[in-house]
Amino acid sequence: MKRVIIVLAAGQGTRMKSPRAKVLHPFMGRTILEHLLESLRTIHDGPLLVVVGHQANLVAPLLVPFKAVPILQEPQQGTGHALMACGPALSEIGPCEVLLVPGDAPLLPVPELDAFWNIFSAQGHPLALVALEMANPTGYGRILRNAAGAVEGIVEERDATQPQRSIREVNAGVYFFRSPDILGLLDELRTNNVQGEYYLTDVVAELGRSGRPAVAFPASAPDLYMGINSQEELALAIGRLRQSLTRSWMAAGVTILDPSTVWLEPGVRLEPGVLLHSGVHLCGETRLERNVEVRPYSVLRSCHIGEGTLVREHCVLEGTRCGPGCIIGPFCRTREGTVAGAGVHLGNFVETKKASLGDRVKANHLSYLGDATVGEGSNIGAGTITCNYDGVNKHPTVLGERVFVGSDTQFVAPVKVGDDAYIGAGTTVTKDVPALALAISRSPQKIVEGWAERKRARSRDRKPDHA
Numbered sequence: 001m002k003r004v005i006i007v008l009a010a011g012q013g014t015r016m017k018s019p020r021a022k023v024l025h026p027f028m029g030r031t032i033l034e035h036l037l038e039s040l041r042t043i044h045d046g047p048l049l050v051v052v053g054h055q056a057n058l059v060a061p062l063l064v065p066f067k068a069v070p071i072l073q074e075p076q077q078g079t080g081h082a083l084m085a086c087g088p089a090l091s092e093i094g095p096c097e098v099l100l101v102p103g104d105a106p107l108l109p110v111p112e113l114d115a116f117w118n119i120f121s122a123q124g125h126p127l128a129l130v131a132l133e134m135a136n137p138t139g140y141g142r143i144l145r146n147a148a149g150a151v152e153g154i155v156e157e158r159d160a161t162q163p164q165r166s167i168r169e170v171n172a173g174v175y176f177f178r179s180p181d182i183l184g185l186l187d188e189l190r191t192n193n194v195q196g197e198y199y200l201t202d203v204v205a206e207l208g209r210s211g212r213p214a215v216a217f218p219a220s221a222p223d224l225y226m227g228i229n230s231q232e233e234l235a236l237a238i239g240r241l242r243q244s245l246t247r248s249w250m251a252a253g254v255t256i257l258d259p260s261t262v263w264l265e266p267g268v269r270l271e272p273g274v275l276l277h278s279g280v281h282l283c284g285e286t287r288l289e290r291n292v293e294v295r296p297y298s299v300l301r302s303c304h305i306g307e308g309t310l311v312r313e314h315c316v317l318e319g320t321r322c323g324p325g326c327i328i329g330p331f332c333r334t335r336e337g338t339v340a341g342a343g344v345h346l347g348n349f350v351e352t353k354k355a356s357l358g359d360r361v362k363a364n365h366l367s368y369l370g371d372a373t374v375g376e377g378s379n380i381g382a383g384t385i386t387c388n389y390d391g392v393n394k395h396p397t398v399l400g401e402r403v404f405v406g407s408d409t410q411f412v413a414p415v416k417v418g419d420d421a422y423i424g425a426g427t428t429v430t431k432d433v434p435a436l437a438l439a440i441s442r443s444p445q446k447i448v449e450g451w452a453e454r455k456r457a458r459s460r461d462r463k464p465d466h467a
């Protein structure tokens with residue numbers, strides 16, 4: 001039978017107490033929902049329906065890269081009502097096996113779900129749910145079983161009696177079912193509960209009454225099924241993901257000196273021998289090759305750093321490719337489109353943007369290199385600025401190989417400098433410089449002998465005598 005995944009993501013998330021819809025909250029570089037969809041796509045390339053409602057205009061665009069189909073639920077009257085909204089889409093697909101998951105559980109262990117799905121397909125039950133054994137079941141629906149142990153129903157915490165609240169076997173909100181067995185039962189749902197909603201969980205009691213009870217698959221790691229309902233649970237879930245990522249990189253030969261302070265997003269790739277100090281953040285698709293060292297409090301986003309490169313303290317590197325063997329920072333900022341070769345040195349307060357730097361280029365202090373190409377072996381003196389913007393357009397600065405740029409030089413782009421040329425300190429380069437030439441623009445220095453002495457004498461004459 002055809003397989004379909006449904007994600008419920010229409011709720012507001014009242015308990016988050018946030019103007020932002022719950023599934024739009026950040027989750028290690030993406031939103032909660034994107035993280036979940038990415039992970040679901042690793043086990044399923046068939047139809048993926050996402051029920052949207054609250055802030056649907058912001059949620060729906062996130063579905064596009066995952067080829068997921070938005071199903072509008074308006075208004076949002078509960079999880080059962082959310083499945084009702086999928087009715088037309090499901091009848092169009094035809095009889096199918098559905099895996100339904102809540103949109104607020106981004107850590108779901110999808111390999112286990114895949115295994116459960118295969119068990120479900122092989123058995124004849126109309127519905128299987130995932131059961132969690134929780135030391136603290138607060139907030140979850142409790143699973144009710146009869147004397148023979150068969151699943152009889154699910155009672156939400158708010159509707160539960162005191163004895164029911166002590167049940168520690170709870171509902172993960174994850175279900176497998178065959179659409180023909182369940183869609184008809186949705187007509188039986190009522191809103192006679194504390195929240196006045198159509199509970200999907202009530203389907204389980206309907207099945208119990210019909211004599212074809214649901215079955216429960218026990219989760220091997222219940223924590224991974226946690227739903228995020230509050231800001232504190234969001235931080236808890238992020239902490240769990242963060243810890244599992246740092247642990248797996250350590251197991252793969254990466255040295256992380258202070259793992260509780262290090263932030264490695266899921267898209268990061270690290271090679272053995274990488275050394276990360278306290279407070280390092282690696283974001284997006286950042287990749288570090290062997291023996292790269294990143295010192296405290298540096299942040300790298302979407303960078304590819306070549307073997308053996310040292311990134312010193314407090315750098316911010318974005319969209320940068322460099323190495324091997326570069327030395328960057330401290331306090332260096334490289335922006336989108338920075339491509340640096342081998343052995344490049346970029347020191348403190350150097351900013352680069354769309355800059356292509358050949359092997360062994362050095363810019364060690366206080367510079368801005370934007371829309372610039374610098375040939376290999378060139379040296380950029382302190383305080384060098386590419387004046388790349390005329391207020392309307394950006395213009396390129398192109399330096400050849402082994403160019404020596406003296407301190408406090410401005411390149412008024414567009415401008416080109418040939419190989420082996422020298423630029424004298426303090427020069428404003430407005431015209432192209434040929435290879436092997438010296439360019440210098442500096443007003444001649446004037447010496448006025450004894451000037452300071454005369455100035456002092458003048459101010460002595462003017463000052464009242466306090467002595």
Ligand code: UD1
Nearest residue numbers: 008009010011076077078079103104140141171172173227
């Ligand atoms: C739900 C289950 C509960 C289970 C828990 C597991 C019900 C009634 N309760 O409770 O048994 O233990 O999940 O995490 O199903 N949603 C919609 N439309 C709506 C309402 C909700 O799409 O009208 C979505 C929400 O956006 C959310 C998911 O469904 O992603 C679950 O809703 P939520 O309110 O978080 O349910 P819980 O109270 O956690």
Ligand code: CA
Nearest residue numbers: 104227228229
């Ligand atoms: Ca929830």
